[in-house]
Amino acid sequence: MRIFISTSKYCFKYPLENVTNGGKTTLAKNLQKHLPNCSIISQDDFFKPESEIDIDENGFLQYDVLEALNMEKMMSAISCWMENPGHSAGPAALESAQRVPILIIEGFLLFNYKPLDTIWNRSYFLTVPYEECKRRRSTRVYEPPDPPGYFDGHVWPMYLKHRQEMSTITWEIVYLDGTRSEEDLLSQVYEDVKQELEKQIAL
Ligand SMILES: Nc1ncnc2c1ncn2[C@@H]1O[C@H](COP(=O)(O)OP(=O)(O)O)[C@@H](O)[C@H]1O
Ligand SMILES: NC(=O)c1ccc[n+]([C@@H]2O[C@H](COP(=O)(O)O)[C@@H](O)[C@H]2O)c1
Numbered sequence: 001m002r003i004f005i006s007t008s009k010y011c012f013k014y015p016l017e018n019v020t021n022g023g024k025t026t027l028a029k030n031l032q033k034h035l036p037n038c039s040i041i042s043q044d045d046f047f048k049p050e051s052e053i054d055i056d057e058n059g060f061l062q063y064d065v066l067e068a069l070n071m072e073k074m075m076s077a078i079s080c081w082m083e084n085p086g087h088s089a090g091p092a093a094l095e096s097a098q099r100v101p102i103l104i105i106e107g108f109l110l111f112n113y114k115p116l117d118t119i120w121n122r123s124y125f126l127t128v129p130y131e132e133c134k135r136r137r138s139t140r141v142y143e144p145p146d147p148p149g150y151f152d153g154h155v156w157p158m159y160l161k162h163r164q165e166m167s168t169i170t171w172e173i174v175y176l177d178g179t180r181s182e183e184d185l186l187s188q189v190y191e192d193v194k195q196e197l198e199k200q201i202a203l
Helices: 024-034 071-083 091-095 130-138 150-166 182-202
Strands: 002-005 012-018 038-042 102-107 122-127 174-177
Touching: 012 024, 024 038, 024 102, 024 182, 038 071, 071 102, 122 182, 130 150, 174 182
Parallel strands: 012 102, 012 122, 038 102, 122 174
Antiparallel strands: 002 012, 002 102
16 A cells, blocks of 8 residues: 655655555555545556456466556556545645545555656555465455466465565565454554654644
């Protein structure tokens, strides 16, 4: 997850990322309930249609790679928000930390996409162990649904590859244990965002 809080003076953006089913959508929505001028952009909304997804030698659709996503379209959505952050923000927004526009970008492949590198206030990465991730994934139905063997044959190996690529990242990422309760995770990130807001407002 990445969070971006914005107006021309105060800009806050927060990316939130994790392995599939790590809980980023849940956390982003919980945060939105507590942050009055908060928008969410979800990477999941930018998957290409099935007909444009590559298939590997095992017949698995290659959904867990950047090429499966229309990232240009997602960047346009982010630019759009930045040009006009938070629909309800007027000049009064700048006087109150509560009303400062905030953008949360949540996705499972954000940190290895170079154009997104520079624009964040804070970056979060939710982790969950293999067994828990596999268990949570088995309860979800995607369109198209996962065929047998998909988690071990595509999803998890792609996640490990992505984590490997992340080892070269130099900016700070806050790692969150995705097995903690929703309330705990919300409270940690909310406090963090509040502090960041107060710091920015004081500048
Ligand atoms: N902190 C948590 N503890 C236990 N289960 C969780 C937690 N957060 C989310 N979940 C569950 O995990 C599944 C995936 O959550 P979701 O937020 O959609 O993950 P993601 O967006 O990372 O794929 C859902 O069934 C959700 O209820
Ligand atoms: N939204 C879609 O079109 C679609 C289709 C098939 C699989 N998926 C899965 O979505 C996952 C990413 O989303 P989550 O992080 O919400 O689980 C990927 O692991 C991918 O395999 C999405």
